[in-house]
Amino acid sequence: MNCAAVLDAIRDAGTARVTELVRATGLSRPTVSAAVSTLMADGWVEETEAPDIDLPRMGRPARVLRFRADARYVLGIDVGPHKIYCAVADLSGTVVSRVRRDVTEASTQAGLLDHVQATMREVLDAVPVPSSALAAVGLGTPGIVDERRGAVVQAPSVPGWSSLELGSLLRRSVECPVHVENDVNLAVMAERWNGAGGDADNLILVQWGARVGAAVLVQGQLHRGAHGAAGEIGFVELEEEPQGVQADGLGPLESAVGTAWMLRRARSLGDDESPDAAAVLTAAADGDPRARRVVDEACARLARGLASFVSAIDPELVIIGGGVALAGDAILDGIRRHLTRRALVVPRLELSRLGDDAVALGAVRLALADAERRLLDVYTVPTP
Amino acid sequence: MNCAAVLDAIRDAGTARVTELVRATGLSRPTVSAAVSTLMADGWVEETEAPDIDLPRMGRPARVLRFRADARYVLGIDVGPHKIYCAVADLSGTVVSRVRRDVTEASTQAGLLDHVQATMREVLDAVPVPSSALAAVGLGTPGIVDERRGAVVQAPSVPGWSSLELGSLLRRSVECPVHVENDVNLAVMAERWNGAGGDADNLILVQWGARVGAAVLVQGQLHRGAHGAAGEIGFVELEEEPQGVQADGLGPLESAVGTAWMLRRARSLGDDESPDAAAVLTAAADGDPRARRVVDEACARLARGLASFVSAIDPELVIIGGGVALAGDAILDGIRRHLTRRALVVPRLELSRLGDDAVALGAVRLALADAERRLLDVYTVPTP
Incomplete structure (x- = not known):
């Protein structure tokens, strides 16, 4: 128990002197010293020189302890x-x-x-x-x-x-x-930890590329659902007659809005040059009217499915990640405009900050x- | 603190002797007695005769304490x-x-x-x-x-x-x-407390009558959403072109499935007798083919909106409450059949047990x- 408290205090502080650990833990100096010895022997803590920001002192440098994150x-x-x-x-x-x-x-x-x-x-x-x-x-x-x-x-x-x-x-x-x-x-855990999630307690991440998936955070906790199936937005059925899983394995919504659809739609509008959907998305970010139209149509379709998710969960934030983030604000603006026509309350929208690393x-x-x-x-x- | 512990113990037990309170709280007998005196003076606890199930004893009846729920x-x-x-x-x-x-x-x-x-x-x-x-x-x-x-x-x-x-x-x-x-x-809190909710930690209640609303329980807690708008299923937009709030104040989905629509649909199918939607719903429960058809069409429409909610939240249970419960299993069967065609995972479905009291x-x-x-x-x- 004492070792755990001392280790927590060292990790919180970055580096700490024994005196500081005594103050932080409320334990006695001999107890802290014994815990430090155990933690050093086990390899979790090492002694190091005081950081540069310390004022210069006379005599030998104070004993400064550091958590060995690389252990x-x-x-x-x-x-x-x-x-x-x-x-x-x-x-x-x-x-x-x-x-x-x-x-x-x-x-x-x-x-x-x-x-x-x-x-x-x-x-x-x-x-x-x-x-x-x-x-x-x-x-x-x-x-x-x-x-x-x-x-x-x-x-x-x-x-x-x-x-x-x-x-x-x-x-x-x-x-x-x-x-x-x-x-x-x-x-979504990564976005909350270190990305665009910030301190939003209720958020939906839509990962939108060739496939489309979503994940849901409720009260700061990952919401898996009763069968681990919460957030499967790619399989949402929008039409009166259900479409079912498509021949290419895609669900109805992801088939209607994924990057494969975007490239096909660009082709049908006369784009013979873009080698792939990434090129269409980048062109949209650069303001190309035809690419913008493709992205806007895709956003209209996605918003149709996302609006129901927003009605069910009422998140404060929706993060858009995946390949479509290449289109930048064109994606956010498109989703926002179409969501505004469909949802009682429109949440804040942001692009993922973690991209491919998420x-x-x-x-x-x-x-x-x-x-x-x-x-x-x-x-x-x-x-x- | 002691009074709170003793009061909790009395409420948990229904009725309790001082000896039992000493055991339940871990407090000393004088401390328990003092707490009981305070609680009696404040009107939360009263002395009463031992319940009938106790074995007959010699001498004066034991002192039995009871929480005054009617205080x-x-x-x-x-x-x-x-x-x-x-x-x-x-x-x-x-x-x-x-x-x-x-x-x-x-x-x-x-x-x-x-x-x-x-x-x-x-x-x-x-x-x-x-x-x-x-x-x-x-x-x-x-x-x-x-x-x-x-x-x-x-x-x-x-x-x-x-x-x-x-x-x-x-x-x-x-x-x-x-x-x-x-x-x-x-x-939904009432259903969880004393109705069909039982021990389902993730559940959606759909209240379906003239209007349609839903409420969401996540991890056993009411989920209000970031703006108090979670579960507003009546305003879900299903069509490619948003319908908006209707002239009668109803949202797009509730306008398409509510009891007013059911009565209109029954009339259009030649039902000139049912005075109101309740009569149509009751006839469906009794197996009337035309009323069954109205209910089935309404279930198909509701399932179209509900499937997205189910995909977002993945509940273990969906409870159907409100006026439509008059149709009994016809409502549950209809929703289940249409949901199965639209959702990856179909939750358990039950009718509300609280009805108008919920x-x-x-x-x-x-x-x-x-x-x-x-x-x-x-x-x-x-x-x-």
């Missing part, structure tokens, strides 16, 4: 059907290594896992610590995830992904706990939460 | 554009008096308040205690409510209701706190929560 690392993995993105962070959440790999071929489950493991090796090789220093792994994947089992239970938009036991499979490669979560759920950073956050829980538990649980 | 009362009020329903309950939540008054004429704000005050007087006159025993008032009203101010800030479906300062106006008639909340929010009971619950908080505060806050 362990966590790994966050964003596994999508077309990319694998790994990020390694220390216990302060600072990313020290990242590797992104595009997966272009049609991936079998076995082929995909080979890619994941190769990317993991690559990103961990860049970190100057043994694999035993890896404290936890977080992994984000499309689909509805049973996070207790670490398995994808339903992923209509990614053929072959359903009933993928990602957690069990990865646990064979590492010696630490592996946690699996829906990718957009992780992205899912991997959320996975890092998930792994960190687990690592910290177990790290502190060592000192909180009474020894038998 | 104070709370008042719950359901104020709608067409009715006022008042319920008085004691501190155990048992309703001891109720009065319902239909309001048929077009109500001005002043006329409405006259009706509310007359109904309050009538319901309180039936209770054999002075008005000073009224501990708190809860009031439910349609529209978006600023519950801190006790005011309706937006009520598109009830003309003249917006910016109604119900809380301030009522506080002139009573000497206790008045709390105002959206009516459907109160109904809002007033939720208002009682709101008032009780406040009364209990202040009642216990007396014993928790240190005296100066």
